Amino acid sequence: MTTAGTTARLVGAAGIAGATAAAAGGVAVGLAARAAGRKLVEVRVERRFNITHWPPPYAVSRRAEELHRSLLVADLHADSLLYGRDLLRRSDVGHADVPRLIEGGIALQALAACVRVPRGLNVERNEDRTDDVRLLALALGWPPRTWRSGVARALHLAARARRMAERSRGALTIVATGAELAAYLERRRREPVITAGLLTIEGAAALDGEVRNVDRLADAGFRVFGLTHMVDNRFAGSASGVEKGGLTPAGRDLVARLEARSVLVDVAHASPRTIDDVLAMAGRPVVATHTGVRATCDSVRNLSDQHVSGIGRMGGIVGIGFWPTATGGRDAAAIARAAAHAAAIAGIAHVGLGSDFDGAVPLPFDATGIVQVTDALLAEGFTDGDVAKVMGANVFRLLRDALPTGPGAGHGIERRPTVC
Numbered sequence: 399m400t401t402a403g404t405t406a407r408l409v410g411a412a413g414i415a416g417a418t419a420a421a422a423g424g425v426a427v428g429l430a431a432r433a434a435g436r437k438l439v440e441v442r443v444e445r446r447f448n449i450t451h452w453p454p455p456y457a458v459s460r461r462a463e464e465l466h467r468s469l470l471v472a473d474l475h476a477d478s479l480l481y482g483r484d485l486l487r488r489s490d491v492g493h494a495d496v497p498r499l500i501e502g503g504i505a506l507q508a509l510a511a512c513v514r515v516p517r518g519l520n521v522e523r524n525e526d527r528t529d530d531v532r533l534l535a536l537a538l539g540w541p542p543r544t545w546r547s548g549v550a551r552a553l554h555l556a557a558r559a560r561r562m563a564e565r566s567r568g569a570l571t572i573v574a575t576g577a578e579l580a581a582y583l584e585r586r587r588r589e590p591v592i593t594a595g596l597l598t599i600e601g602a603a604a605l606d607g608e609v610r611n612v613d614r615l616a617d618a619g620f621r622v623f624g625l626t627h628m629v630d631n632r633f634a635g636s637a638s639g640v641e642k643g644g645l646t647p648a649g650r651d652l653v654a655r656l657e658a659r660s661v662l663v664d665v666a667h668a669s670p671r672t673i674d675d676v677l678a679m680a681g682r683p684v685v686a687t688h689t690g691v692r693a694t695c696d697s698v699r700n701l702s703d704q705h706v707s708g709i710g711r712m713g714g715i716v717g718i719g720f721w722p723t724a725t726g727g728r729d730a731a732a733i734a735r736a737a738a739h740a741a742a743i744a745g746i747a748h749v750g751l752g753s754d755f756d757g758a759v760p761l762p763f764d765a766t767g768i769v770q771v772t773d774a775l776l777a778e779g780f781t782d783g784d785v786a787k788v789m790g791a792n793v794f795r796l797l798r799d800a801l802p803t804g805p806g807a808g809h810g811i812e813r814r815p816t817v818c
């Protein structure tokens with residue numbers, strides 16, 4: 399989730415009454431309240447903020463269409479878990495669900511747990527006084543333990559993703575280890591009409607203030623961890639916070655613990671000072687899952703050339719976002735321009751995609767239209783091989799190296815990455 403309007407007042411009395419009824423135990427009443435809560439979230443949040451500039455279908459060149467079919471596409475950020483939609487069903491609400499990911503040819507979609515959002519979001523400055531995800535939790539009938547706990551919210555969203563994967567008859571697989579990733583890719587060679595999810599955290603509010611909770615999240619399968627979201631926290635400064643400071647001593651402990659657990663550190667939304675501090679201490683690749691670059695859109699939320707270059711040197715990936723204040727435009731050409739700049743600075747091996755599907759931002763297309771990025775990269779002058787890298791090959795390479803190796807493995811490869 400990136401900018402945009404209040405999740406806000408969305409629930410009000412109806413949602414809170416629904417959650418209370420569900421908690422009180424009336425099953426029929428609870429189910430009806432939950433359905434009403436989902437409808438409310440659809441109308442008041444998704445239809446207002448998860449907007450698509452142009453509706454499907456999306457026309458592209460024949461060359462792009464053919465190339466796209468051969469690609470392993472990966473996307474490093476989506477907030478689709480958040481709104482209570484059954485992602486196994488195709489919807490015309492928001493940007494992404496499993497059928498639309500599959501139609502778009504997306505082989506791997508990061509599914510973020512965004513657990514705390516202040517009211518009246520803006521890019522420049524947000525205080526940590528309000529908590530609109532709590533309103534979502536109430537409206538959608540999440541368990542009472544999630545009403546106040548970021549850890550509980552993240553674990554709840556991970557459980558939702560896993561339950562959907564179990565019900566999907568193989569259409570959705572959650573990958574959390576190198577062995578699971580290899581098995582998924584092997585199966586996808588035979589059955590291309592499937593997709594995979596990678597669980598990620600957006601903001602250290604998911605720790606309830608305690609570094610040791612990294613272990614609970616890693617054990618649940620989270621493999622990428624965004625240090626900050628829209629506000630400063632006790633670990634790090636946010637690009638959209640008040641102080642916009644760097645890593646605190648607790649933040650340094652957090653980065654060390656994440657690396658020890660083979661969880662990739664994500665500096666999307668982090669303040670420039672935080673990114674400096676992370677790059678100075680990191681021993682493993684660092685990612686920016688969804689971001690723009692200042693060279694094509696100058697905003698405090700977007701990466702300077704120095705940071706793009708630093709992420710490349712660490713063996714990480716800059717995931718180019720699709721929304722206007724990431725790219726400076728409203729179409730796939732703007733995404734391709736930002737990707738071209740990132741590739742020129744960091745190296746082609748260190749650029750990927752970070753759409754921010756369902757992140758309360760307007761996007762040019764929904765998940766079925768991601769082929770337009772392939773088309774725009776070709777138009778920008780990328781070779782077929784370089785298109786393949788940006789569209790997903792780089793992300794798969796990083797995950798093969800960085801994920802813990804097998805079931806139950808707590809630790810992946812720890813190394814100082816080579817410079818590519």
Ligand SMILES: [Zn+2]
Pocket residue numbers: 399400600667688754757
């Ligand atoms: Zn975000």
